[in-house]
Amino acid sequence: MDSTFTLLDLGWQAYFQQQLSLDDLESNRIARICAQKGSHYELVSEFGLFVLESDSDIPSMVVGDWVITDTDHNFLRLLESSSSFEDIASNIDTVFLMCALNQDFNLTLIKRYLELTHDAQADAVVILTKADTCEDATEKRAQVEKLDPLLIVETVNALDADSLRCLSPFLKKGKTIALLGAVGSGKSALINTLMQTTEDGKAQKNIGDSGTLKIMPSGAILLDTEDMRELQLAEFDGSAIANFADIIALEKQCKFSDCHHQGEPGCAIKAAVLNKRLDEQRAANFLLLHSENSNDDQVTKSKPQEKFYRSAQSDVRARKHSAAE
Structure with a gap:
C-alpha cells in the first residue's frame, strides 16, 4: 500500500502552519492521526505511517488531529484544531448533512445536525436525496432553507455523478469532509459515487490501514469513523x-x-x-x-x-x- 503523502494530501492548511515554531520547521515532523486502536494511535506523515503509544504525558486525541513529533516519532505537542466533534473527530472542514426526501424526511433531525456541526465549528451543507420519491420536494427544501438564510442546501441524486457536481466546491484537494445522516438517507450511495474512479484512472486511497481517512479522486479527504x-x-x-x-x-x-x-x-x-x-x-x-x-x-x-x-x-x-x- 502506498503510504507516502504530502501534507496537502493529508489536509494541511494555513491555520496549522501558523502554529509551527522554527524548530518544528527545521527539526521536527508533522503527522495526522488516522486511527485510534486501543491504547495506541496510528499516524501518517510525509515519511509514512507510524504508531504512537498512549501514555499519561500524551493528551487525549482523536482521528483528524495534527501532532508534532521529533524525528524518532516521540510526541511533542498537539496542534489546536480548526473544528472538533468532542472525543470523536477533529479538523473537519465541511459536514454533509444527509436527509432523504421521502417518508424519512425529518426537519427536527436536520436542525440537530446543524447544531452539532455549528458547535464543532465546521461548515454544514444539507444534501437532500431521493427527490424522485417525493411529490413536495420543493416545499421541503424551502423548509430546510428557512432554518438559516446562509445555509447551503443541495438536492441531488446520490447515484448520479453529474448530479453531484454541485458538491465540487467542497471537495477540493486537502479539504476534509464527513457525513451525518440517518439510515436510508443515501450516505453510502453518495460515498460510492464520489469514490468512483475518474476518467484519468485516479481512484481513492486509504490513509493508513483502518480506512477511516480516505483520499477521494477529487483530492478531498473523507473522514468516516464508527463514532461519527x-x-x-x-x-x-x-x-x-x-x-x-x-x-x-x-x-x-x-x-x-x-x-x-x-x-x-x-x-x-x-x-x-x-x-x-x-x-x-x-x-x-x-x-x-x-x-x-x-x-x-x-x-x-x-x-x-x-x-x-x-x-x-x-x-x-x-x-x-x-x-x-
Missing part, C-alpha cells in the same frame, strides 16, 4: 427526549411488548394517530429513532438507544412526580 456514524443517534437523544417522552409512555400501552409500531394489532401509537390524539409526523419522527440504529436481525437495543430509552423513561417519571405535586 453513531453520532446522529447518540447526540440526537438529548433534544428528542422532551419531544418524545409522551410517545414512549404511550408505547408501554401497546398490546405486544416487542411492537414495532408498523401496523401490529393493538399498537397504541397507531391508535393514537388514527384518533387524532398524536400528530402523524411526530410519530414518524419517533419511529425513525427505532430504525436508525437497528436492523432486521438485531434483537437488543444499541447503547445509544438504551441511553435514549433510560433518559426518556426518567423524564416521564419526573413529569408524573411533578404533576402529582
Whole structure:
C-alpha cells in the first residue's frame, strides 16, 4: 500500500502552519492521526505511517488531529484544531448533512445536525436525496432553507455523478469532509459515487490501514469513523427526549411488548394517530429513532438507544412526580 503523502494530501492548511515554531520547521515532523486502536494511535506523515503509544504525558486525541513529533516519532505537542466533534473527530472542514426526501424526511433531525456541526465549528451543507420519491420536494427544501438564510442546501441524486457536481466546491484537494445522516438517507450511495474512479484512472486511497481517512479522486479527504456514524443517534437523544417522552409512555400501552409500531394489532401509537390524539409526523419522527440504529436481525437495543430509552423513561417519571405535586 502506498503510504507516502504530502501534507496537502493529508489536509494541511494555513491555520496549522501558523502554529509551527522554527524548530518544528527545521527539526521536527508533522503527522495526522488516522486511527485510534486501543491504547495506541496510528499516524501518517510525509515519511509514512507510524504508531504512537498512549501514555499519561500524551493528551487525549482523536482521528483528524495534527501532532508534532521529533524525528524518532516521540510526541511533542498537539496542534489546536480548526473544528472538533468532542472525543470523536477533529479538523473537519465541511459536514454533509444527509436527509432523504421521502417518508424519512425529518426537519427536527436536520436542525440537530446543524447544531452539532455549528458547535464543532465546521461548515454544514444539507444534501437532500431521493427527490424522485417525493411529490413536495420543493416545499421541503424551502423548509430546510428557512432554518438559516446562509445555509447551503443541495438536492441531488446520490447515484448520479453529474448530479453531484454541485458538491465540487467542497471537495477540493486537502479539504476534509464527513457525513451525518440517518439510515436510508443515501450516505453510502453518495460515498460510492464520489469514490468512483475518474476518467484519468485516479481512484481513492486509504490513509493508513483502518480506512477511516480516505483520499477521494477529487483530492478531498473523507473522514468516516464508527463514532461519527453513531453520532446522529447518540447526540440526537438529548433534544428528542422532551419531544418524545409522551410517545414512549404511550408505547408501554401497546398490546405486544416487542411492537414495532408498523401496523401490529393493538399498537397504541397507531391508535393514537388514527384518533387524532398524536400528530402523524411526530410519530414518524419517533419511529425513525427505532430504525436508525437497528436492523432486521438485531434483537437488543444499541447503547445509544438504551441511553435514549433510560433518559426518556426518567423524564416521564419526573413529569408524573411533578404533576402529582
